[in-house]
Amino acid sequence: MYRFNHKDLLGMDQLSVSDINLILDTADAFKEISTRDIKKVPTLRGKSVVNFFYEPSTRTRASFEMAAKRLSADTLSFSVSDSSMVKGETLIDTARNLQAMNPDIIVIRHPSSGAPHLLAGHVDAGVINAGDGMHEHPTQALLDLYTIRKKKGKIKGLRIVIIGDIIHSRVARSNIIGLQKMGAEVTISGPPTMIPVNAESLGVKVVLDPSKALRNKDVIMVLRIQLERQSRALFPSIREYSIFFGLNKDLLKGAKRDVIVMHPGPINRGVEIAGDVADGPFSVILDQVSNGVAIRMALLYLLIGGGKDDNLD
Amino acid sequence: MITWIKGGEVIDPRLKTKKRQDIVIRKGKVERLFNPGDFNPPRDINVKEIDAHGMIVTPGLIDMHVHFREPGEEYKETIETGSYAAAAGGFTAVACMPNTNPVNDSRSVTEFILERARKVNLIRVYPVAAISKGLRSESLTEFGDLKQAGAVAVSDDGRPVVSSQLMRRAIEYARFFKLPVISHCQDLYLSNKGVMHEGSISTKLGLHGIPAASEEIMVVREILLAKLTGCPVHIAHVSTEGSVNFIKQAKEQGIPVTAETAPHYFTLDHTALIKFDTNAKMYPPLREPRDVEAVKRGLSEGIIDVIATDHAPHSPLEKEIEFDRAAFGIIGLETALPLTLGLVREGVIDLPSAIAKLSYNPAIILSIKGGAIEEGKEADLTIIDMKKEYVVTKEDFKSKSHNSPFIGWNMKGKALLTMVGGRIVWESDELNSRS
Numbered sequence: 246m247y248r249f250n251h252k253d254l255l256g257m258d259q260l261s262v263s264d265i266n267l268i269l270d271t272a273d274a275f276k277e278i279s280t281r282d283i284k285k286v287p288t289l290r291g292k293s294v295v296n297f298f299y300e301p302s303t304r305t306r307a308s309f310e311m312a313a314k315r316l317s318a319d320t321l322s323f324s325v326s327d328s329s330m331v332k333g334e335t336l337i338d339t340a341r342n343l344q345a346m347n348p349d350i351i352v353i354r355h356p357s358s359g360a361p362h363l364l365a366g367h368v369d370a371g372v373i374n375a376g377d378g379m380h381e382h383p384t385q386a387l388l389d390l391y392t393i394r395k396k397k398g399k400i401k402g403l404r405i406v407i408i409g410d411i412i413h414s415r416v417a418r419s420n421i422i423g424l425q426k427m428g429a430e431v432t433i434s435g436p437p438t439m440i441p442v443n444a445e446s447l448g449v450k451v452v453l454d455p456s457k458a459l460r461n462k463d464v465i466m467v468l469r470i471q472l473e474r475q476s477r478a479l480f481p482s483i484r485e486y487s488i489f490f491g492l493n494k495d496l497l498k499g500a501k502r503d504v505i506v507m508h509p510g511p512i513n514r515g516v517e518i519a520g521d522v523a524d525g526p527f528s529v530i531l532d533q534v535s536n537g538v539a540i541r542m543a544l545l546y547l548l549i550g551g552g553k554d555d556n557l558d
Numbered sequence: 559m560i561t562w563i564k565g566g567e568v569i570d571p572r573l574k575t576k577k578r579q580d581i582v583i584r585k586g587k588v589e590r591l592f593n594p595g596d597f598n599p600p601r602d603i604n605v606k607e608i609d610a611h612g613m614i615v616t617p618g619l620i621d622m623h624v625h626f627r628e629p630g631e632e633y634k635e636t637i638e639t640g641s642y643a644a645a646a647g648g649f650t651a652v653a654c655m656p657n658t659n660p661v662n663d664s665r666s667v668t669e670f671i672l673e674r675a676r677k678v679n680l681i682r683v684y685p686v687a688a689i690s691k692g693l694r695s696e697s698l699t700e701f702g703d704l705k706q707a708g709a710v711a712v713s714d715d716g717r718p719v720v721s722s723q724l725m726r727r728a729i730e731y732a733r734f735f736k737l738p739v740i741s742h743c744q745d746l747y748l749s750n751k752g753v754m755h756e757g758s759i760s761t762k763l764g765l766h767g768i769p770a771a772s773e774e775i776m777v778v779r780e781i782l783l784a785k786l787t788g789c790p791v792h793i794a795h796v797s798t799e800g801s802v803n804f805i806k807q808a809k810e811q812g813i814p815v816t817a818e819t820a821p822h823y824f825t826l827d828h829t830a831l832i833k834f835d836t837n838a839k840m841y842p843p844l845r846e847p848r849d850v851e852a853v854k855r856g857l858s859e860g861i862i863d864v865i866a867t868d869h870a871p872h873s874p875l876e877k878e879i880e881f882d883r884a885a886f887g888i889i890g891l892e893t894a895l896p897l898t899l900g901l902v903r904e905g906v907i908d909l910p911s912a913i914a915k916l917s918y919n920p921a922i923i924l925s926i927k928g929g930a931i932e933e934g935k936e937a938d939l940t941i942i943d944m945k946k947e948y949v950v951t952k953e954d955f956k957s958k959s960h961n962s963p964f965i966g967w968n969m970k971g972k973a974l975l976t977m978v979g980g981r982i983v984w985e986s987d988e989l990n991s992r993s
Contacts, residue, residue, distance in 0.1 A: 335879055357880030358764040359834030378882065380764030418764055442769075446758030 249547040253365045253372040256381035257422040265427060269391050271543035272536070278315055279538055289318035292349040292549055296322040298375070299355040304510055304534065305375050305384070309352050312541035318349070318549075336360060340367040349549050353377075358415075371548040379413050385509050386419035388540040390427060392533050393464055396505050401428035406458045408492065409468030409517055410439040410479070416509045417468060421447055434458035435468075435490055438479045455490055459500045465527075466507045467492050470517045483516055493519040497527065505529045559604045560584045561980060562597065566610030566941060571617060571914035572930055581615065583937040586980035590933055608975065608989070610941050616913045617929050618650025618938030618978065621891060622920040623715070623740075623794060623818060623866035626652075626683070629670060630659025635871035635958045637671065640891070641680040643869070643957035645984035647891040648973025650938040651682035651928055652869075653920075656693070657716040663688035663699045665707040672708045680983045681976075682938075684710040684926055686740065689728045695720040698728060705735045710924045713740035715794060716841075718776055720746060722783065729789040738923055740792045743776035743801070744841065753882050755843040759828045765882065770849070773842050774800040781808040781815055790814035792923060795868050797823045797842035799852035806861045816923055817856070818864035821890060821897035822963070824853045824906075830963055836877045836884035837963045840870070854906045857915065864923065865915040867894045871959030889957045892950075893964045899944060899971035941975040941989065948972065 247263050254260075260268075278286055294313040298306055306322065313320045336355075340363075343351060350371045353361050358378030365372040376382040394400055405424055411417045411433045424431050425448055432450040433440060444451045452458035459465050470486060480486045487493075492506065506518075506527045514520040523530055561583040568579040568591070580592040590597075599605045626640035635643075637654075644652050654671065656662035662671065668685045675683035687709035688699050693716065701712060712732055719725040719741070732739045749772040754760050756767020773796075780791045781804060796802060796819045808815045822840065827847050830838040838844055856862035870887025877884050895916070902912050914929075921929030928938045950967050952960045976984035 335875070337878055355880070357882045359881045362834055363880060378764050379766075412761070415764060418762075441761040442756070443758050443761055446761055 251548065253361070254383055254544060254548065255361050255365060255372065255374045257383045257386050257419045257426070258381070260383075260426070262426055265387070265390065265423065268387055268540065268543050268547065269394060271547060272391050272539040275542040275546070276536070276539040278542070279535065284315055285317060286315065287317045288546060289313070289316040289549060292318040294318045294320045294350045294352065294545060295343060295348045296320060297343070297351055297353045298322065298324045299353070299360070300325065300376070302354055302375070304537070305354065308534070308537040309375065309541050311538050312545055315538070316542055316545060318545065336363055337367050340364050344368040344370065350545060373544060373548065376415055378415065379418070380415050381419045382415040383419050384537070384541055384544060385416050386423040387544070388533055388537040389420055389466070389507060389509070390423050391536050391540055392507065392529055393505070395532070395536070396529055397463060400424065403429045403463040404432070404461060405429050405464040405466060406432045406434055406452075406462045407466045407468065408434045408455050408458065408490065410470060411435055411444070411468070412439050412441050413471065414468050420466065421449055432458050432462070436480055436486070455492065456496055456499055459496065459504075461501060462504060463501065464505050464507060465492065465500065467518045469509065469511065470513055472513065487516050491515070491517055491519065492522055494521055494525075497522060507533060510534065559606060560589070560599075561606045561608065562599060563608045563610050563615060563941070564597075565594065566613045566615035568931060569614055569616045569910055569913045570930065571910050571918040574908070574910040576614070576910060581931065581939070583980045586937055588931055588933055588935055588937045591931070608941070612943070613974065614909070614942045614944060615931070616940050616942060617917040617931050618940050618976065619648045619895065619916045620651045620920040620926070620928055621649050621867050621869065621894070622653045622864060622924055623820070624652045624654050624869040624891065625657065625871065625887070626654045627658060627871060628674060629667065634873050637674040637683060638678045639956065639958040640869070640871070641675070641678050641683065643889070643891040643955065644681050645976045646956045646973070647893070648895045648940040648942060648976055649681060649891060650940065650976060650978045650983075651684065651926065653684045653686050653710060653924060655686050655713060655715040656688040661688050661693050662686070662709075663691050663693070665700070665703050668704055668707040668709050681978055682927070684708075684924065686711045686713050686715070688712065689714045689719055689739065690724060693717050695724060698724070698731060701732055701735050701737055705737055709737070710926055711738040711740055711792075713742065713794070715740060715742045718742050718744045718746060722779060725780070726783050726787060729783060729791055730787050733789045736925065738790065738792050740794050741776065741780045742794050743773045743780065745772045745775045748772040748775065753839065754831055755828045755845050757828055757846055759831055763831065763834065768843050770798040770800055770845060773798050774804060777801045777804050781805070781813055784808070784815050785811070785813045788814065790816065793817040795820050795823065795842055795866070796853065796856065796862055797845050797849060799849045802852045802856040802861055805856070806859070809861060816863045817861065818866045819853050819856065819862050820866060820868045821894045822888065824850055824857065824901060825897050826850070826963060834881045835963065836879070836881055837888060837961050839881065839884055839886055840868070840888050841886040854901065857901065858906050863915065863919045865894065865898055866920065867891055869957075871957055872961045873959055877961045887961070889955070889959055889962050892955055892957065893962060893969070895942065895973055896969035896971040897964075903970070937977055937980040939977050940973050942971060943974050943988070944971050946970065946972040946974070946988070
């Protein structure tokens, strides 16, 4: 049987196709647990998971907590308001202090690209990157891959368009890497100020106009627009963004009949995605959320050393 | 007492020659140069012999761009530790940039630096004063008073002079006092929150990029101001292909511009950052392979006049942290010579040209002593073993800081002896010297 040989999950970059398949398969096995009456198995009893969030997050943090609890691990969560960052402690010092408490897994979200890599170099615990700056968000990409595989039955050969602020998006970066590894073809789309000048180095196609970009695509992935970016001249107004780059019903008419629409959340209704599209028949946004718990259960299990025995109950 | 350096190949960077000569030094000055075998030491005088067979002897190296952090940030470097690092790297003189705390924008700070350097008494330390008060790009410092106090140039290094009018006034006013103006070229609005070169690696790592144009816009501005006024400008740390080309055109038109680069810009490119190594974070940032090639071409064609280190010590407090929050800059005094000699081995430049960029040219630009081993002149010189191979280690740095991307690198070529005014300020155990 294929073995998962990673201490940390820092980015999609580090995963092989076999790794990704193993994670998705393991998530499949765990997904059923969330549908039981008693949604808890003793798999990680006695293990501890620290959620260490330097940035506000509801969804991702809740998802990790839920995943850990369903596997019976003890969880502890810090967030930026009560962390030491404000007191001036360096990340390495904080890491050493956390390590002294001997956790099994540290889940970190941090506004600086590369911060999880720095942390991982200073702790024995496994580190999971829950989003670092504009770099990577691998668990989001994995849950997106899982959702696509569930809905489409495969990933290989699919055509995917990602629309929005590509340059500042860790979700886009991780998805581009993951989707390409799994054999999908990725197109990026959005205002030119939000597309890297050297997009070709990512191996993607660039079609700026979303109405053209979404033609013949199997999956449309819409990114959240950070409203504060308006002040940095990336786009002139939310109104104009929604008119030219927002995904609405009219635009969706040009897409394939069996297209699925994804969004990593939280959505800005009426900005990057119209409310009736987010709630409509093509949307799989809430599936992404429930699949997120299964994917994170799979990762906690594999990183803590599961796969060495096959006792899932 | 006299000192007799015998058997070495003496480099004259001005005449571009290399020949076997013996050097006789008395009272801190080069007394005479002899052809091999011509010198017979007098019996009645104590002679210190330095055997330089198999070595090259060059004018003392001059680094026109260092940060010694004193006053204000002595935990990173002091004039004393910086001077040791310089001497160990083969440098007999440095020009230290004014972004200390307080900023060197007044006579008192300039005098303080010179006083500290006198007490340390190792190498020659030349203060560079600020162009604008507090490096704020608002009003000029007192160039005349600073020059009289001992400043050899003015620069707002670390920050650009944002206002084009202020820069124009600075170069006009500085010429009256014969003070060179050194420009740190960066369009702050374009580089914005950038922390590394904007390119495929910044896109991959999700780090804000600094486009090459951020440097080039300012290089072009300085060239145009030099053309407008006829006053000279020196461009610090050139890192891009575009800058090299613009400076080339300017020189061809006779515009009074000179330029320097640093060893990391002809040695490393942006792929050095792929693991978020903060020791590869500097301003200007490491660029692309084509820029590295252009910088080499700039050196080989004489477009870039000077190799300077931009020695920028930082402690773990500024470097062992998240990449985007880490300070810009690396130390360079103790690795510049072997990296430059690497260019000679590669055939990019010949040895006398390399030494010229490390001694004669900066001496001319700053109008300071040195740059040549000449009879009657101060005996500032460096003895170099071109073949010495070693590995760079943290522990060997004389600098107080060790923020270097070259730790663990195999180097070839080393200063075995550094002499300032006839006095040995650095001597490696490997040199056979006896009295």
